[in-house]
Amino acid sequence: MKEVKVLKPVLVSNKQRAQENRKKFDEMNALVINIISSPGAGKTTFIHRLIEDLKDSYKTLVIEGDIKGQVDSQRLADEGVDVIQINTETECHLDAFMTAQVLPQIKGRYDLVLIENVGNLVCPAEFEIGEDFKLAILSTPEGDDKPFKYPLLFHLARAVVINKIDLLPYVDFDLDNAKRHIKNNNPKAEIFEVSAKTGQGFEEFCRFLKKLLDARKKKNKD
Amino acid sequence: MHEFSVTKSLVDLCIQEAEKNNFKKVYKINLKIGKFTGFSPDSILFYFDYLKPNTRCSDAEIIFTEVPIRIKCRACGKENVIDEPILVCPDCGRAEIEILSGREFYIESIEGE
Ligand SMILES: [Zn+2]
Numbered sequence: 001m002k003e004v005k006v007l008k009p010v011l012v013s014n015k016q017r018a019q020e021n022r023k024k025f026d027e028m029n030a031l032v033i034n035i036i037s038s039p040g041a042g043k044t045t046f047i048h049r050l051i052e053d054l055k056d057s058y059k060t061l062v063i064e065g066d067i068k069g070q071v072d073s074q075r076l077a078d079e080g081v082d083v084i085q086i087n088t089e090t091e092c093h094l095d096a097f098m099t100a101q102v103l104p105q106i107k108g109r110y111d112l113v114l115i116e117n118v119g120n121l122v123c124p125a126e127f128e129i130g131e132d133f134k135l136a137i138l139s140t141p142e143g144d145d146k147p148f149k150y151p152l153l154f155h156l157a158r159a160v161v162i163n164k165i166d167l168l169p170y171v172d173f174d175l176d177n178a179k180r181h182i183k184n185n186n187p188k189a190e191i192f193e194v195s196a197k198t199g200q201g202f203e204e205f206c207r208f209l210k211k212l213l214d215a216r217k218k219k220n221k222d
Numbered sequence: 223m224h225e226f227s228v229t230k231s232l233v234d235l236c237i238q239e240a241e242k243n244n245f246k247k248v249y250k251i252n253l254k255i256g257k258f259t260g261f262s263p264d265s266i267l268f269y270f271d272y273l274k275p276n277t278r279c280s281d282a283e284i285i286f287t288e289v290p291i292r293i294k295c296r297a298c299g300k301e302n303v304i305d306e307p308i309l310v311c312p313d314c315g316r317a318e319i320e321i322l323s324g325r326e327f328y329i330e331s332i333e334g335e
Contacts, residue, residue: 003250004243006329010232010253093224122260123224151307152260155321184310184317 014127017096021130024103025113030061031209031216032113034094034129036153037137038146039119042163044072045196046137047114051081053206058111058213063102065094065118072116082110093123099130111213121146125153132212133158140164141171144178147185154185159192161205166195225265232266232284233273236332240278245334248282252331256289258307258324282334291324 025032037043051060062083064073073085084102094117117124136157147154194201240248263286290303295311296318309319
């Protein structure tokens with residue numbers, strides 16, 4: 001019997017494909033955000049509000065990942081949002097291959113691509129899909145220990161949105177504790193407290209995003 | 223769970239490497255798996271048994287080597303191995319932590335003939 005060194009990451013093919021996806025997004029000069037949260041954290045409502053706030057200045061595409069069905073994408077499409085659906089069938093996350101399959105459906109140029117990953121805090125964190133960064137959304141009814149229980153996502157996320165902040169008086173959620181867990185995992189994470197329902201906190205989040213969007217636009221001109 | 227697609231990638235990669243090295247059969251897959259990943263060895267083994275028949279890996283076993291989470295504190299400079307992925311320096315309590323190991327997930331080598 002012979003032993004040969006391999007020294008290759010198991011997810012090497014996913015990584016390569018993610019880089020190819022990245023190239024495609026770069027051609028459009030789009031900022032791409034991989035949005036990850038647990039089910040019910042309010043991702044779709046968050047995306048709605050965000051698009052509403054940005055639509056005068058930026059063109060946005062949503063790529064909607066769901067295990068089955070298209071309830072969320074239909075909801076977005078009804079509002080006139082450009083949306084592409086990916087059904088993962090059995091998988092609990094989007095990977096670079098599934099994402100690559102829908103890229104030819106993109107017509108035209110977009111400034112911002114929001115990829116709504118499958119509702120799950122564990123698996124999507126492991127798979128790059130060609131994003132600029134991961135955005136974690138956590139909602140107050142879920143409890144402040146989520147970042148402690150699912151450290152990898154919060155470690156990798158560039159920004160964390162704490163949603164449903166309007167429910168704070170009614171739920172058992174210690175904001176300082178949540179922030180401490182996030183910062184312990186990722187001191188550089190930018191944390192935003194928002195309510196997608198009332199609009200609270202969106203101004204600040206949009207300011208953060210506009211800075212990145214304008215930097216990307218500028219990069220194109222240079 | 224996501225281990226299905228991960229195990230599929232693992233088997234595909236092993237078959238590729240076996241072909242490249244003219245192995246008709248792979249008997250051992252030495253896999254490094256960091257403690258700060260979301261992958262479960264039990265689930266990988268479960269899917270491996272399902273995926274390996276009729277491939278060059280049909281008689282292979284996976285040897286898992288766990289890579290501990292090793293961190294370095296940017297504040298005090300000390301290195302530590304931690305059991306739980308709580309990224310706080312055990313020496314000074316600060317959270318400016320660099321992860322030195324624990325995110326690995328790769329095939330170190332294959333054995334076969
Ligand atoms: Zn320290």
